[in-house]
Amino acid sequence: MLQQRMTGAEIVLKALVDQGVEVVFGYPGGAVLPLYDAIFKQNRIRHILTRHEQAAVHAAEGYARSTGKVGVVLVTSGPGATNAVTGLLDALLDSVPLVCLSGQVPTQLIGTDAFQEADTTGITRPCTKHNYLVKDVETLAGVMHEAFHVARTGRPGPVVVDLPKNVQVAEGTYIQAEQVRHKSYRPPVKGDATQIEKAVALMASAKRPVFYCGGGVVNSGPAACAALADLVHATGYPITLTLQGLGAFPASDSQFLGMLGMHGTYEANLAMHGCDVMVAIGARFDDRVTGKIDGFAPNAQIIHVDVDAASINKNVHSDIAIIGDAGSVIADMRVVWEAQGYRPDAEALTQWWRQIDTWRARKCLAFGASDTVIKPQLAIKRLHELSKHLDTYITTEVGQHQMWAAQHFPFDQPQHWMTSGGLGTMGYGFPSALGVQIAHPESLVVCIAGEASFMMNMQEIATAVQYQLPVKVFILNNCYMGMVRQWQELLHGSRYSESHTEALPDIVKLADAFGATGMVVSNPAELDATITRMIETPGPVLVDVRVDPFENCFPMIPSGATHDNMLLGELVGGRGPAVTEAGKGLV
Amino acid sequence: MRGTNVTQISELSESHTIAVLVDNEAGVLGRVIGLFSGRGYNIESLTVSEVDHRERLSRINIVTTGTPMVIEQIKAQLGRLVPIHRVRDLTSDGPSVQRELALVKVASTGERRVESLRIADIFRARVVDSTNESFVFEIVGKTGKLDAFIRLMEPLGLIDVSRTGVAAISRGMDSL
Numbered sequence: 001m002l003q004q005r006m007t008g009a010e011i012v013l014k015a016l017v018d019q020g021v022e023v024v025f026g027y028p029g030g031a032v033l034p035l036y037d038a039i040f041k042q043n044r045i046r047h048i049l050t051r052h053e054q055a056a057v058h059a060a061e062g063y064a065r066s067t068g069k070v071g072v073v074l075v076t077s078g079p080g081a082t083n084a085v086t087g088l089l090d091a092l093l094d095s096v097p098l099v100c101l102s103g104q105v106p107t108q109l110i111g112t113d114a115f116q117e118a119d120t121t122g123i124t125r126p127c128t129k130h131n132y133l134v135k136d137v138e139t140l141a142g143v144m145h146e147a148f149h150v151a152r153t154g155r156p157g158p159v160v161v162d163l164p165k166n167v168q169v170a171e172g173t174y175i176q177a178e179q180v181r182h183k184s185y186r187p188p189v190k191g192d193a194t195q196i197e198k199a200v201a202l203m204a205s206a207k208r209p210v211f212y213c214g215g216g217v218v219n220s221g222p223a224a225c226a227a228l229a230d231l232v233h234a235t236g237y238p239i240t241l242t243l244q245g246l247g248a249f250p251a252s253d254s255q256f257l258g259m260l261g262m263h264g265t266y267e268a269n270l271a272m273h274g275c276d277v278m279v280a281i282g283a284r285f286d287d288r289v290t291g292k293i294d295g296f297a298p299n300a301q302i303i304h305v306d307v308d309a310a311s312i313n314k315n316v317h318s319d320i321a322i323i324g325d326a327g328s329v330i331a332d333m334r335v336v337w338e339a340q341g342y343r344p345d346a347e348a349l350t351q352w353w354r355q356i357d358t359w360r361a362r363k364c365l366a367f368g369a370s371d372t373v374i375k376p377q378l379a380i381k382r383l384h385e386l387s388k389h390l391d392t393y394i395t396t397e398v399g400q401h402q403m404w405a406a407q408h409f410p411f412d413q414p415q416h417w418m419t420s421g422g423l424g425t426m427g428y429g430f431p432s433a434l435g436v437q438i439a440h441p442e443s444l445v446v447c448i449a450g451e452a453s454f455m456m457n458m459q460e461i462a463t464a465v466q467y468q469l470p471v472k473v474f475i476l477n478n479c480y481m482g483m484v485r486q487w488q489e490l491l492h493g494s495r496y497s498e499s500h501t502e503a504l505p506d507i508v509k510l511a512d513a514f515g516a517t518g519m520v521v522s523n524p525a526e527l528d529a530t531i532t533r534m535i536e537t538p539g540p541v542l543v544d545v546r547v548d549p550f551e552n553c554f555p556m557i558p559s560g561a562t563h564d565n566m567l568l569g570e571l572v573g574g575r576g577p578a579v580t581e582a583g584k585g586l587v
Numbered sequence: 588m589r590g591t592n593v594t595q596i597s598e599l600s601e602s603h604t605i606a607v608l609v610d611n612e613a614g615v616l617g618r619v620i621g622l623f624s625g626r627g628y629n630i631e632s633l634t635v636s637e638v639d640h641r642e643r644l645s646r647i648n649i650v651t652t653g654t655p656m657v658i659e660q661i662k663a664q665l666g667r668l669v670p671i672h673r674v675r676d677l678t679s680d681g682p683s684v685q686r687e688l689a690l691v692k693v694a695s696t697g698e699r700r701v702e703s704l705r706i707a708d709i710f711r712a713r714v715v716d717s718t719n720e721s722f723v724f725e726i727v728g729k730t731g732k733l734d735a736f737i738r739l740m741e742p743l744g745l746i747d748v749s750r751t752g753v754a755a756i757s758r759g760m761d762s763l
């Protein structure tokens with residue numbers, strides 16, 4: 001085979017092209033100038049200049065989550081790399097495949113406290129699935145291909161490749177991806193057949209079953225989601241989804257109970273609490289989902305399917321564990337269900353659904369009506385109504401608005417919902433939306449934001465304007481860090497310590513200053529017209545939706561409580577138990 | 588119905604020796620140690636050395652304590668690290684041999700000096716350095732034996748100890 005000699009920077013670019021990369025989100029600096037020069041000299045890969053490295057990572061996350069591809073980031077050494085850290089951890093906790101290339105000082109200066117030197121592999125080790133420091137250009141092509149392989153397979157995650165400047169200019173040999181075989185990394189795919197048979201037999205014997213599925217199904221791909229729907233329909237069992245799983249099963253389907261967990265629905269949480277068989281697929285029993293662990297699903301036998309062996313028996317003991325890719329295991333389960341001629345216990349299932357319907361009848365997501373002030377839940381419902389004829393992607397920031405979006409904006413398809421769940425990163429939503437829009441230029445991309453979160457990465461308006469990305473930022477402005485205020489109301493005697501968002505900018509003028517369009521609405525009667533105008537206005541639009549500042553997000557399982565101890569909104573039966581002293585110490 | 592949560596399963600901490608085969612590349616020990624400190628696991632002993640120079644593979648032996656569920660987590664988390672080839676629990680996967688080496692320095696004269704030699708003899712510790720007022724003993728054995736020897740040396744002028752940590756290997760035919 002002909003050996004191709006090229007510079008390190010050229011090797012990086014060629015590896016990106018060979019890996020199918022079309023776009024890189026980044027920010028230049030001294031330690032990556034050779035890479036930026038290589039970008040300048042080619043036209044296969046598009047570079048999107050964000051205004052902050054954290055935003056570059058979130059944009060790459062939005063791109064990755066809405067396409068299933070690996071998102072790519074390029075940052076300089078030192079401050080460039082440290083600015084990327086929050087995004088990397090965000091991607092790690094939400095299992096988003098990324099490759100982040102960072103510049104590094106030349107190898108001979110490493111360890112000397114050189115200008116803009118940071119121990120990037122050291123700093124990012126606990127924030128990545130894996131990382132590399134490339135000291136020899138001859139290993140560069142292999143590392144690049146390996147990085148993509150590690151990022152996208154198994155449980156996906158971010159991978160950092162740290163590139164000293166001298167390696168970028170040194171000449172080396174390019175090798176193809178097919179020539180690289182990792183020495184030790186072997187992610188599981190197929191689940192154990194005997195375990196699957198045991199699991200399906202247990203499923204068939206269930207009297208009060210529930211499917212509890214998460215982001216692992218979405219990550220496994222649209223085919224896995226279709227297979228899930230098929231299995232759920234074949235059994236007739238109820239299904240609940242985690243925050244990251246929304247869209248993995250159609251929200252409009254009658255078997256869907258809504259999201260579960262801290263702000264999940266009454267019916268989903270009580271079904272979890274009362275079930276006798278739980279089928280957990282691609283979900284990790286996070287504390288926001290389980291509530292008080294000692295009282296979690298007290299009568300359940302648990303089947304847990306996960307591609308990550310470390311997720312099994314981490315927080316909750318499972319009775320049947322299956323390590324494998326969600327899509328593959330679901331398909332195998334379906335085959336066993338059919339082959340064994342299993343039928344659900346019809347009588348028990350009818351009773352179970354009757355019970356669930358009484359819980360549904362509480363209408364736990366109901367909220368008050370007002371003709372003087374916009375209710376944030378209403379704003380989201382209207383946004384859905386007025387955009388459902390379009391291919392709509394939603395990203396969110398973090399706070400009450402995020403939970404209301406999860407509750408009130410239904411998703412029938414996967415990969416249309418991007419939110420920071422594991423890390424809960426304010427400032428995620430807006431740059432993430434830019435990445436989604438890059439991937440789907442013809443679609444409607446809306447970031448449902450809180451005014452406080454938006455300000456954490458609002459410099460990205462410039463990015464949106466530069467590339468004319470028609471992202472719509474739908475700011476539910478309650479003049480509070482609403483989620484903080486809600487906790488202070490419930491736990492700290494309504495002492496609103498530092499949670500009022502003072503000195504907010506005028507959103508319309510702000511948009512104008514950047515060359516975007518701004519709108520403001522406070523009258524419920526004008527809400528629909530404003531949303532329609534937002535959708536129809538070309539280019540980036542910021543909408544300041546002035547909502548009820550004292551609305552709280554219910555249902556809520558307070559810290560330290562179990563699924564059957566939910567706080568409900570005043571409309572639907574009001575307050576549950578008070579938060580315990582022990583609960584106050586929990587996050 | 589049996590409980591499903593972590594705390595009900597078992598509260599009892601056990602000591603386990605875990606052997607890990609890793610690529611001997613920069614940062615790999617940092618990954619293992621970072622995993623233990625970041626997730627709050629204990630390290631009682633840790634040894635690391637290259638065992639296959641051609642393939643550049645290192646073996647790490649870790650002695651740790653935790654409930655059975657935590658031990659399972661530790662193994663799963665180790666198995667997830669990209670440069671790790673194999674993880675083996677030498678405590679639960681059949682019998683194993685465990686050895687540690689210590690160098691123990693005792694400074695004393697007269698009756699205490701004689702007594703230290705006598706005890707060293709009982710423990711089959713060797714003298715590897717001596718002056719008129721000191722000995723360095725080399726002792727090999729299980730951790731408990733070394734602990735006992737060092738305890739006995741304390742009143743006899745113990746001034747310095749250096750221990751290797753545990754090296755462990757399974758008994759019988761199978762390999763890591």
Ligand SMILES: Cc1ncc(C[n+]2csc(CCOP(=O)(O)OP(=O)(O)O)c2C)c(N)n1
Pocket residue numbers: 397398399400401402424425426427449450451452453454476478480481482483484
């Ligand atoms: C970077 C970061 N800092 C702090 C927090 C803690 N936090 C969680 S929600 C929240 C308030 C968010 O306010 P806003 O964006 O206005 O949303 P709202 O809750 O009002 O809808 C804060 C401060 C966080 N999640 N992320």
Ligand SMILES: [Mg+2]
Pocket residue numbers: 399450451452476477478479480481482
């Ligand atoms: Mg707010």
